[in-house]
């Protein structure tokens with residue numbers, strides 16, 4: 001090991017970073033956030049629940065369906081089969097359903113514990129508003145009355161509407177479409193140690209996780225009204241960046257004959273429009289679990305490539321992205337449990353940065369984050385590192401409290417200790433980089449590495465022992481770090 005920072009020094013750095021970023025966040029003029037927003041109906045699945053579900057649909061059919069591995073939920077058997085798989089493996093998954101029958105069936109057979117704001121754009125807008133960002137301009141193509149109630153009640157959340165040809169902003173609760181139905185996703189959470197039986201076999205859930213049943217009614221379209229599109233450039237001066245997500249909902253084909261190509265083109269046009277007249281506009285895309293490989297590839301190669309500055313994703317998503325970009329071996333190494341997985345993760349992040357012509361790629365994992373950035377990005381590695389530590393503090397706050405009401409709430413997570421395991425996991429990467437002469441051990445342990453072709457920033461993170469929940473923490477991490485980046489860029493702009 002080199003002579004770099006030990007855990008205590010990291011803890012001090014965390015406090016400084018949180019303070020530094022908190023102080024400048026209000027310098028950001030605003031952030032545009034679109035597209036996906038839904039209500040999350042959350043149910044914690046206990047032993048009695050899973051047994052009840054299995055016996056309701058029939059053991060035999062579940063057993064059979066498990067082997068078929070349904071990638072879409074068409075009936076209750078598909079649902080129970082995917083739940084059994086998720087619980088057996090302890091893995092996170094999100095599976096779409098195109099029928100409203102499943103929601104009814106779940107209401108009759110399971111009933112949820114609580115309902116919350118869901119979807120990347122929904123979760124991120126509430127977070128940014130609570131952090132005090134001046135303008136959080138949120139756009140959801142399907143804003144229903146029920147959905148609108150889940151937005152925090154603050155004046156900085158603004159929904160764009162066009163009235164008499166003029167762009168105006170209202171709180172979502174004054175801008176919803178009263179004919180629109182809500183999109184409700186089910187989050188079935190389960191805990192490590194839960195036992196269940198299927199066909200004489202007893203399974204024990206290996207780790208806390210969740211299965212998301214994502215409802216995709218036919219009216220779910222990732223698109224923007226023509227009116228708003230025409231007025232987008234009028235937001236110039238009000239926003240410094242945009243966070244876009246929800247592209248996973250694009251379908252290959254629609255009932256009316258249109259294909260994904262149409263929506264991909266529209267998505268790109270929106271980005272181009274946002275950048276018009278503002279060369280400093282930064283766009284972050286939150287990548288997520290995308291079952292359909294055609295769509296996954298189109299998102300990366302057509303939407304992200306050349307148009308987007310920053311990409312946020314977890315380790316499985318890095319593997320999924322590498323897979324459709326033709327790096328199957330590297331993808332396999334990323335998800336393998338071996339000691340090379342962390343160096344594969346780094347190499348994978350570099351591939352995404354270069355091949356997709358991004359400015360930064362932020363990979364989050366339990367216990368550490370890895371970020372690679374282009375060398376000509378106008379921030380220092382230390383500034384990048386502050387952004388990561390700020391976001392890791394927010395992540396811990398969310399794991400601790402379930403949500404983050406203010407910067408002060410976030411600050412309470414500074415007391416959560418840095419994960420020793422995460423710090424140790426990073427040693428594998430250190431060995432790899434030192435061996436390859438990318439950096440010295442000391443540079444590595446400070447987390448700030450200027451490699452030949454890119455900057456690399458690694459940090460150990462704070463991990464909460466018994467999190468209240470984990471849904472949406474990834475969104476908080478990516479949005480928190482991106483907001484910090486925007487704040488620092490804006491400060492430079494003003495100082496110059």
Ligand code: 8BR
Pocket residue numbers: 313314364365366367395396399462463464465466467470471472473474475
């Ligand atoms: P995704 O939902 O995108 O997978 O992101 C989840 C992220 O939440 C993980 O990458 C990890 O960094 C963070 N996380 C989880 Br899961 N549990 C956490 C905990 N107990 N404390 C802090 N962060 C956590």
Ligand code: GLC
Pocket residue numbers: 036038040094117118119120123185212214471472473474475
């Ligand atoms: C996905 C899910 C949504 C959930 C979110 C959390 O967008 O569809 O239900 O709230 O992920 O990150």
